[in-house]
Amino acid sequence: MTFSAELEARLADMVKRYPPGHLRGALVPMLLYIQDEVGAITEDVVQEVATRLQLTPLQVEEVVGYYSMLRRQPAGRHHVQVCTNISCLLRGGEKVWDHARRQLNLQHKETSPDGQFSLEEVECIGACSWAPAVQVGYDYYHEMSPEKFDELVEKLKNQ
Amino acid sequence: MYNAPHPLEVRILTRRFGLPNSASIDTYLAHDGYKAIEKALAEMTPDKIIEEVKASALRGRGGAGFPAGLKWSFVPRQSPKPKYIVVNADESEPGTCKDRLLMENDPHQLIEGALIAARAVDAHAGYIYVRGEYRYLIDILDRAIGEAYQRGYLGKNILGSGFDFDLHTHSGAGAYECGEESALLESLEGKRGIPRIRPPFPAVVGAFGCPTVLNNVETFCSVPWIILNGGAAYANLGTRKNGGTRLFCLSGHINRPGVYELPMGFPLPRMIEEVGGGVWKGRKLKAVIPGGSSCPVLKAEETNLPMDFDSLQAAGSMLGSGGVVIIDEDTCMVKAALRIMRFYAHESCGWCIPCREGTMWLGKLLTRFHAGAGTMSDIDLIRELAQNMLGKTFCPLGDAAALPTISIVKKFREEFEEHLNGRKCPHEGKG
Ligand SMILES: Cc1cc2nc3c(=O)[nH]c(=O)nc-3n(C[C@H](O)[C@H](O)[C@H](O)COP(=O)(O)O)c2cc1C
Ligand code: FES
Numbered sequence: 001m002t003f004s005a006e007l008e009a010r011l012a013d014m015v016k017r018y019p020p021g022h023l024r025g026a027l028v029p030m031l032l033y034i035q036d037e038v039g040a041i042t043e044d045v046v047q048e049v050a051t052r053l054q055l056t057p058l059q060v061e062e063v064v065g066y067y068s069m070l071r072r073q074p075a076g077r078h079h080v081q082v083c084t085n086i087s088c089l090l091r092g093g094e095k096v097w098d099h100a101r102r103q104l105n106l107q108h109k110e111t112s113p114d115g116q117f118s119l120e121e122v123e124c125i126g127a128c129s130w131a132p133a134v135q136v137g138y139d140y141y142h143e144m145s146p147e148k149f150d151e152l153v154e155k156l157k158n159q
Numbered sequence: 160m161y162n163a164p165h166p167l168e169v170r171i172l173t174r175r176f177g178l179p180n181s182a183s184i185d186t187y188l189a190h191d192g193y194k195a196i197e198k199a200l201a202e203m204t205p206d207k208i209i210e211e212v213k214a215s216a217l218r219g220r221g222g223a224g225f226p227a228g229l230k231w232s233f234v235p236r237q238s239p240k241p242k243y244i245v246v247n248a249d250e251s252e253p254g255t256c257k258d259r260l261l262m263e264n265d266p267h268q269l270i271e272g273a274l275i276a277a278r279a280v281d282a283h284a285g286y287i288y289v290r291g292e293y294r295y296l297i298d299i300l301d302r303a304i305g306e307a308y309q310r311g312y313l314g315k316n317i318l319g320s321g322f323d324f325d326l327h328t329h330s331g332a333g334a335y336e337c338g339e340e341s342a343l344l345e346s347l348e349g350k351r352g353i354p355r356i357r358p359p360f361p362a363v364v365g366a367f368g369c370p371t372v373l374n375n376v377e378t379f380c381s382v383p384w385i386i387l388n389g390g391a392a393y394a395n396l397g398t399r400k401n402g403g404t405r406l407f408c409l410s411g412h413i414n415r416p417g418v419y420e421l422p423m424g425f426p427l428p429r430m431i432e433e434v435g436g437g438v439w440k441g442r443k444l445k446a447v448i449p450g451g452s453s454c455p456v457l458k459a460e461e462t463n464l465p466m467d468f469d470s471l472q473a474a475g476s477m478l479g480s481g482g483v484v485i486i487d488e489d490t491c492m493v494k495a496a497l498r499i500m501r502f503y504a505h506e507s508c509g510w511c512i513p514c515r516e517g518t519m520w521l522g523k524l525l526t527r528f529h530a531g532a533g534t535m536s537d538i539d540l541i542r543e544l545a546q547n548m549l550g551k552t553f554c555p556l557g558d559a560a561a562l563p564t565i566s567i568v569k570k571f572r573e574e575f576e577e578h579l580n581g582r583k584c585p586h587e588g589k590g
Contacts, residue, residue, distance in 0.1 A: 019241065019284070019367050022348065022367050024349035024350075025329075025347060025349050026349065027350075028329075028332050028349060029329055029330040029332075032330055033330070062351060063349065063350065063351060066352065067291075067331070067334055067352075068332075068333035069292070069332040069333030070332050070333070084498070085498065085502055086254060086452050086484055086495065086499055087254050087410035087482075087484055089494075089495075089498050090410070090486065090490065091410075091412075123335065123502050123505060123506065124251060124252070124254070124255070124452075124502070126255065126259045126292070126293065127256055127259075128253065128255065128256045128408055128416075128482060129162065129408050129410045130416070131410060131416070135292065138292070138295055139295075140295075
């Protein structure tokens with residue numbers, strides 16, 4: 001497999017960061033950055049990463065299975081993550097979550113048939129003082145409400 | 160992103176927040192930036208740096224409050240192996256959102272803190288382990304690290320001193336457990352984030368089998384000021400065994416949620432009333448989680464406390480990670496306990512059976528209870544199950560799940576009883 005020039009440059013830099021004999025250190029960040037480009041950790045990605053880091057595919061698989069952000073199936077073009085953990089819950093995070101499920105017509109970890117949206121209920125994303133919080137991909141949206149959620153979805157649809 | 164500062168704040172770590180381009184090296188250099196490492200390299204021996212950090216009474220801001228200088232002194236002086244600095248930027252403790260601000264607004268302060276630590280223990284490489292969700296912060300840090308290399312604050316022969324230090328970011332990929340120091344090190348090595356048995360502690364056997372200083376972002380960020388102004392000056396900002404200031408993240412049912420830098424030992428009632436503007440909607444306070452969701456909950460009448468590690472411990476709770484969650488009178492504590500337990504059940508790495516099974520069954524019991532299908536004996540069962548997890552796991556995640564649960568059952572038992580016999584949750588819909 002080959003990736004974009006930008007990603008290849010990043011990966012080349014990444015593998016140099018770990019001490020001799022510890023190439024494996026690059027595994028988790030490498031998987032995440034590749035997933036961002038490819039969409040998911042496919043069989044090919046597992047094989048490719050294993051080869052590059054001198055690991056067996058099984059060693060890569062067991063790591064993929066552990067981390068919640070790594071996935072075997074692609075998410076939607078807009079991956080909407082709603083936090084319902086304690087600080088968000090106290091400020092209406094559950095209402096935002098219920099609303100999100102209705103509006104997007106998706107349940108936890110589902111992707112829309114057209115691939116535009118996927119939805120996930122997530123744990124604390126470090127925005128507790130600006131709750132309730134939503135993350136779309138890597139972008140943060142603070143102090144959400146059902147109304148603001150609708151505006152956000154409209155904006156994303158037009159992107 | 161940064162809330163409006165409050166006049167009661169003592170802005171040490173946040174003093175550059177709000178300056179134009181506060182994340183750039185030029186802004187940093189114009190405001191004391193990299194002066195501390197200059198001083199450390201020119202005027203201080205490594206031992207003197209450690210002495211100064213000890214004198215500052217700086218205690219770890221990641222949760223446990225371990226004295227930072229003491230931890231650094233555990234790193235063997237003479238080591239045939241290389242040594243490492245690891246910055247814990249996994250910030251995932253529910254209620255905590257301060258490291259994010261420190262990295263977003265002033266990444267060079269963190270770089271300089273890590274650099275001084277490296278000089279103190281003679282480490283020549285370091286990693287900032289950033290939770291995967293904080294990608295924009297990795298970009299900010301990478302940019303700042305690039306600037307520091309360009310200006311000679313990182314890399315070979317720093318400021319002509321002969322001292323070398325390389326610093327890299329390292330992305331996690333979603334796992335609360337990877338904030339736990341030994342699981343973090345496993346993850347840094349490219350493995351599943353499963354805790355290691357200790358001893359040996361990371362200071363002796365840490366990253367890649369080598370001696371390692373591992374501290375929280377905020378702990379490292381405190382170091383440049385300490386070196387510039389002296390340990391005693393920093394210690395004097397706080398209380399006797401709790402030096403300095405810390406960032407408190409006010410969240411939940413409070414009028415002015417936000418992150419505020421206050422002296423250690425700041426009274427909790429004033430934090431709620433004056434800094435946070437009081438409980439929202441004119442309601443009464445029911446409870447406070449004083450330091451992230453892993454801490455035992457305080458009832459309103461127990462909150463007359465100075466916010467430092469020792470006072471909170473004496474009160475049967477913990478200062479933890481600085482996440483102060485305010486809970487009003489209309490909140491269902493059974494639901495709060497349930498949501499907190501769902502988090503730990505989701506995040507348990509599964510390595511230790513008491514934690515893996517305990518969090519799962521407690522999650523089920525609390526779900527059933529909140530739905531009105533619990534029995535009287537379930538109340539004691541919940542407490543007993545939680546009690547049985549305490550101290551029986553490789554890492555403290557089991558305790559972190561058990562402690563808030565035990566405290567809620569003990570202190571709010573009547574709310575559990577209100578859910579008996581199929582009764583509807585009395586607080587549902589009050590929001
Ligand atoms: C389950 C668990 C999660 C943790 N998460 C974090 C975290 O996200 N950030 C952090 O700095 N410390 C976290 N800690 C504490 C670390 O294990 C460690 O004590 C800390 O990073 C040491 O740095 P300090 O002495 O500067 O606080 C966690 C601990 C446990 C048990
Ligand atoms: S609890 Fe939702 S961001 Fe922290």
